[in-house]
Amino acid sequence: GNMDKSMKSKKVVAVIPARMGASRFPGKPLVKILGLPMVEHVRRRVCLSNAVDDVYVATCDQEIFDTVSHLGGKAIMTKDTHERCTDRVEEAVYKIDLDIAVIVQGDEPLFEPEVLMDLVKPMLADETMNCANLISVIQDEADLHDVDIVKTVLDENGFVMYYSRSPIPHMRVRNHCQLYRQTGVSSFTKSFLHTYSKLPPTSLEIAESVDFLRILGHRYAIKGVVYERNTVGVDRPDDVARVEEILLNDPKQKTLYERISTI
DSSP states (O other), X not given: OOSOTTGGGSOEEEEEEEOTTOXXXXXXXXXXXXXXXXXXXXXXXXXXXXXXXXXXXXXXXHHHHHHHXXXXXXXXXXXXXXXXXXXXXXXXXXXXXXXXXXEEOTTOTTOOTTHHHHHHHHHHHOXXXXXXXXXXXXXXXXXXXXXXXXXXXXXXXXXXXEEESSOSSOOSSOOOOOOEEEEEEEEEEHHHHHHHXXXXXXXXXXXXXXXXXXXXXXXXXXXXXXXXXXXXXXXXTTHHHHHHHHHHHSHHHHHHHHHHHTO
């Protein structure tokens, strides 16, 4: 890697939570995208990043564990009772030597590995930072009204003020206010991951069905790390064809796909 040695004394490990039973799209992590299971697209991309020292998939499904292991990756079995992906990661972290956990959702097969450096850097530089979340810019007006896309607003110092499935901010006055969405990429210090898993649920978190509102509701800070490009996640089966098309036609994505194909 190309990081300053003093900063890099902390061990950074990426953990990819994945389970078969996603309500809207069962079996999602193992769905084939150009012949490779989606979770492997994600895992191999994370492996291309200089920001992380190691990569694990955390799962409660033997099938995912076996697939990842067979394809050369590291996987950890966790309990099947976890409601939130962060709790799955928190359990896995007891078995992994790390200082900072980078969580990458298994349904972001187009994420660009270099963003992980942007996510990890502020946490290495600032001991008091517990948590950071990658935020991407909304470019399509339709995303504002898509309830599967969690919108977010940041304060003047780049910390998250709120997350919502509603379109926020409401543009009463059309100005150059930037519109952002949450992505499934975040980072936690090991100690804060344990703290977070013990926090009681909040009514806002339950109402919006957004896990990270628990953090904000208990007055902990989340640094928003802005990524200028639009991100495409896989929420529904018809998103797969869109992703495949991007992998074959977008020059940058095509290059990344070619790189992971040879791993």
